[in-house]
Amino acid sequence: MSELLGLIFSPWTEKARWALDVRRVPYTFRHYQPMIGEPALRVKLRQLTGRISVPVLTTDDGRVIADSADIARWADGRGDGPTLFPAEHEAAIARFIDLSERAMNAGRALSLSRMLGDDEALSDMVPAPIRRTLGPLASRLGAFGIRRTLRKYDGHTADLDAHRRALVDALEEIRAALAAKAQPDGAPKTLLGGFTFADITVSQALAGVLPPAELRLSPAGRRGFTDPELRERYADLLAWRDALYRAFRTS
Incomplete structure (x- = not known):
């Protein structure tokens, strides 16, 4: 397997x-x-x-x-279920992948930077056996890992204002794309007229605003990945994401 x-x-x-x-x-x-x-x-x-x-x-x-x-x-190319990459939508799916990547990269930088000020969230990033051994020092190891991740993707300095602008710009693009779609009866909107990988990838652009319930985060970790201001501002997109999960997330 x-x-x-x-x-x-x-x-x-x-x-x-x-x-x-x-x-x-x-x-x-x-x-x-x-x-x-x-x-x-x-x-x-x-x-x-x-x-x-x-x-x-x-x-x-x-x-x-x-x-x-x-x-x-x-x-x-295997199994069965919705076709995720219909040939007629290849170019559009590629654009939505790029859009979601921009949002996810920005959301990661913002979320991890927030977590650096939260000892509980930092400690929760450490595997449980090591966390129990280190006790209060676990947060230091968590901070080391987060700073390492930030350097890995952003270099030695991260322009948080630029990341926030990038995230907001991406969310506005998503909102506009959904606004242009008709609402099917009894089902959530989809970006290309039917459920495709475009919907999967764009739904994850919201993980840095409010993670979906399906992502396994501790309460402190979920706090770190939640942006209260953007959560309120983009409640409509979060509602769309959650409806998409209810309709198409099978396990």
Whole structure:
């Protein structure tokens, strides 16, 4: 059986899991431990230097796929369920993937930066056995890991104002795209006239505003990934995201 390596609280991992689930492709899930698991992941990817990340799917025939959209494309050729990448919508889906990536990258930077001021959230980022051993010092290890992640994706300095503008701009684009769509009877709007990977990827753009309930975060971690001002400002988008989950998130 195929194995998906990912982070249980990551919207990138959620995109891959949703695609596999909605296509009813069997797989096992294994939680990735940042820093601790990096050497083995580098061996799996055959990449000894440079930036690496999860999710990573190892297929039942030994292929290694290291990108959410590529994992979804692989799933679309297997199982059954909604077609995630209809040929006539390839260009539009690519644009929505880019839009969601901009929002998710900005949301990650903003959320992790907020968490640096929350010792409980920092401690919760540390695996439980290590957290119990370190006690109050666990928050320091959590802060080290978060700063390492911020450097990994943003360099040594992060322009939080720029990230916030990028997130807001992306959310406004999503709002405009949905406003142009008709409301089907008894179902949530979809971006391309039917449920596709565009809906999966765009729904995760809201993870840095308010994570979906399906992402496994501690109360402190969920607090760190929630932006109260944007949560109120984009309540309509959050309602759309939650309706999409109820209609199409099968597991």
